[in-house]
Amino acid sequence: MTPTSLLSPASLDVVRATAPVVAAHADAITARFYPRMFAAHPELLRVFNQGNQATGEQSKALAGSVVAYAVQLIDPDAPPFDHVIRRIAYKHVSLGIRPEQYTIVGEHLLAAVGEVLGDAVTPEIAAAWSEVYWLFALQLVAEEARLYQEADIDPRRPTRQYRVVRRIEETADVISLVLEPVDGGKLPDIAPGQYVSVFVDLPDGSRQPRQYTVSSTAVHTRLQITIRRVRGTNGAPDGMVSSYLHDQVKVGDVLELSAPAGDFVVTPTDGPLLLASAGAGITTVLPIVEHIARNQPQRKVVVAHADRRAQDHALRDTVLHLGRELDDFTAYAWYETVDDGDTRSRQGYMDLTDVPLPNDVQVFTCGPLPFMRHVRTTLLERGVPATRIRYEVFGPDLWAAQSASDASSDTTAGGPYAGDRG
Ligand SMILES: Cc1cc2nc3c(=O)[nH]c(=O)nc-3n(C[C@H](O)[C@H](O)[C@H](O)COP(=O)(O)OP(=O)(O)OC[C@H]3O[C@@H](n4cnc5c(N)ncnc54)[C@H](O)[C@@H]3O)c2cc1C
Ligand code: HEM
Numbered sequence: 001m002t003p004t005s006l007l008s009p010a011s012l013d014v015v016r017a018t019a020p021v022v023a024a025h026a027d028a029i030t031a032r033f034y035p036r037m038f039a040a041h042p043e044l045l046r047v048f049n050q051g052n053q054a055t056g057e058q059s060k061a062l063a064g065s066v067v068a069y070a071v072q073l074i075d076p077d078a079p080p081f082d083h084v085i086r087r088i089a090y091k092h093v094s095l096g097i098r099p100e101q102y103t104i105v106g107e108h109l110l111a112a113v114g115e116v117l118g119d120a121v122t123p124e125i126a127a128a129w130s131e132v133y134w135l136f137a138l139q140l141v142a143e144e145a146r147l148y149q150e151a152d153i154d155p156r157r158p159t160r161q162y163r164v165v166r167r168i169e170e171t172a173d174v175i176s177l178v179l180e181p182v183d184g185g186k187l188p189d190i191a192p193g194q195y196v197s198v199f200v201d202l203p204d205g206s207r208q209p210r211q212y213t214v215s216s217t218a219v220h221t222r223l224q225i226t227i228r229r230v231r232g233t234n235g236a237p238d239g240m241v242s243s244y245l246h247d248q249v250k251v252g253d254v255l256e257l258s259a260p261a262g263d264f265v266v267t268p269t270d271g272p273l274l275l276a277s278a279g280a281g282i283t284t285v286l287p288i289v290e291h292i293a294r295n296q297p298q299r300k301v302v303v304a305h306a307d308r309r310a311q312d313h314a315l316r317d318t319v320l321h322l323g324r325e326l327d328d329f330t331a332y333a334w335y336e337t338v339d340d341g342d343t344r345s346r347q348g349y350m351d352l353t354d355v356p357l358p359n360d361v362q363v364f365t366c367g368p369l370p371f372m373r374h375v376r377t378t379l380l381e382r383g384v385p386a387t388r389i390r391y392e393v394f395g396p397d398l399w400a401a402q403s404a405s406d407a408s409s410d411t412t413a414g415g416p417y418a419g420d421r422g
Contacts, residue, residue: 006135007073007128014128016074019067022129025116026063027056033112034059041104046207047095051240052396061396066109069136070129086263087397089143093151094197094261095209096158097144102137109133151188151259159199159256165222167251173229174280174314175246176215180222182254187223190214191265192291193284193364193392197258198225200241203248210241211394213283214260215315216290226314228280264364264392266291272300272358276350276375278367279307284392286315286322288364293325300328300358306350306371309337330356352378366392 007015022029034053038045052058065084072078110130114121148155166178181187195211202208212225229246230239249255266273266288273292275285285303292299303323307313313333323329332355333345352375363384365375372391379389 007131010124011128011131012074014124015070015132018125018128019070019074021117021120022070022113023067026067027059029109029112029116030059030063031056032115033062033109036112037104037108040108044101044104047097047209049210050206050208054236057396066133066136070132073132073135083263084397085139085143089140089147090261090263091211092140093144093147093153093155094158094195094211094258096153096155096258098155099141099145102141106130106133106137147261153259158258159197160259161254162223162257164249164251164253164255167249170226170314171312173231173246173312174226175229176224176226176315177245177249177255178219178222178224179255179257187217187221188259190217190223190260190287192287193264193266194260194262196223196225196260198241198245199256199258200244202240202244208241209258211261213287213392215283215286216318217287218290226280226283226286228314262392264366264390266364267362269362270296270299272302272361274302274304274352274357274361274363274379276304276352276363276365276367278305278350278371279312280314280394281305281366281368281371281392282307282313282315282319284364284366286319289319289322289326289329293322297325298327301326302330302332302355302357302361304332304334304350304352304355306334306367307336309335310339310342310345350375353382357382357384361388363389364392365389366394369393 034048038048049058052061065088068084069081072081110126110133113129114126117125144155147153161182162179163182164177165180166176168176168178170176193213195213197209197211199207199209212227214223215226216224218224227242227245230242232238264284273288275288277285282305285305289301289303292301301323303319305313305316310316310333313335316333320331323331334348334350335342335345336348338345338347350371361384363375363379365372367375372393376386376389376391380386
């Protein structure tokens with residue numbers, strides 16, 4: 001079945017005519033939607049990331065994805081949307097989102113459309129956008145059901161208890177926590193690059209989830225997460241969960257973790273890899289290098305990392321140590337400030353223009369969005385196809401949302417970053 005055939009013919013015309021106006025008001029719609037929904041269902045405050053709510057990032061991600069979905073329904077030439085569905089479904093599954101909750105989100109989202117667009121929303125327009133919402137919801141519910149079943153997770157009990165068995169101070173503002181299942185059972189299957197949602201009960205009585213990449217499974221009965229402390233800038237508060245984990249959590253404490261989730265994982269081919277990271281993005285590099293050292297030591301790997309200073313470059317020694325177990329491993333580092341006497345590291349932001357790369361290199365990049373955009377631009381200029389560049393965003397995926405809303409302005413879905421996930 002082609003994407004266009006999913007929407008009824010009547011709705012197709014209405015959505016085509018109204019997509020630009022909905023796209024233009026998408027942020028306003030979701031800005032209304034969340035307060036409405038949280039007022040009616042305060043229990044959901046414990047599932048949604050309140051940091052993202054405060055910065056408005058989740059509003060943008062939700063709005064962007066709904067508009068992008070509508071655009072690909074009305075454009076037969078739209079690129080595949082599967083990677084967006086997969087990313088959202090994984091995030092939902094890591095949070096234990098259940099099918100019945102789609103009725104709640106649908107009710108408040110469609111009511112918010114009415115509030116923002118007012119009388120412009122005729123019954124036909126309301127029906128057409130309800131159809132869009134439910135088509136999207138059905139695809140997500142189906143994908144989530146598949147993921148729950150595959151990992152044997154009961155969405156009503158999506159977490160498992162883990163005890164902190166080791167706490168490692170990696171740098172001045174990065175710690176690693178080594179965790180072991182309290183029930184003494186085996187670790188779940190964890191693909192290198194996947195994350196877990198960590199749920200914490202904060203001192204003020206609120207409960208909040210955050211995602212952390214599984215940075216290592218070097219000891220097969222234990223998994224490690226690595227957390228950068230987020231400090232508030234320009235009057236914003238310090239990060240809720242990262243501060244809690246840094247300041248309060250000690251060996252012996254118990255944390256609640258979801259099953260591993262996410263599709264930022266290396267394919268089991270033997271093609272060469274470039275792992276380009278900045279800041280906390282290094283947490284995705286270590287598990288991939290660890291995996292290659294364990295299973296494919298002949299596979300060529302280039303790692304490139306950017307940070308403020310060498311002292312801030314977390315997990316560096318561990319990555320370099322593992323790199324020695326590979327047949328063909330090269331490491332580059334860029335620091336905003338290079339220490340006197342450090343002749344190996346490069347000064348400034350990452351610049352991949354002269355780094356030797358094989359033709360068929362597969363790229364995994366993780367770090368702040370401007371960093372990843374820069375990496376991507378350089379690599380495209382060097383002839384690396386977009387389909388070979390994968391990225392992980394440590395927050396709601398505004399990159400996809402942005403390319404979707406760019407696309408919606410001319411009702412084509414091939415935004416500048418379409419197809420990034422390869
Ligand atoms: C897939 C994925 C993997 C990740 N992996 C890792 C990892 O391996 N390691 C890691 O360290 N992080 C990782 N992250 C990021 C992590 O999930 C958290 O986002 C991060 O730790 C910050 O959470 P926090 O609760 O400390 O900050 P939050 O409290 O959520 O705050 C986030 C930002 O919002 C600002 N803010 C909060 N409230 C307000 C307000 N009222 N007004 C203005 N600004 C405000 C804060 O100042 C801060 O800058 C990952 C994220 C994802 C999505
Ligand atoms: C068709 C319906 C839905 C759509 C299109 C949608 C879309 C999204 C998107 C785009 C993200 C961000 C993913 C990322 O890049 O990280 C997200 C995250 C999330 N969604 Fe949904 N969602 C839907 C339904 C629901 C439902 C029913 C719930 C449950 C109440 C829910 C709860 C959440 C939560 C808690 C997050 C994480 C929020 C955060 O980290 O800030 N969603 N969703």
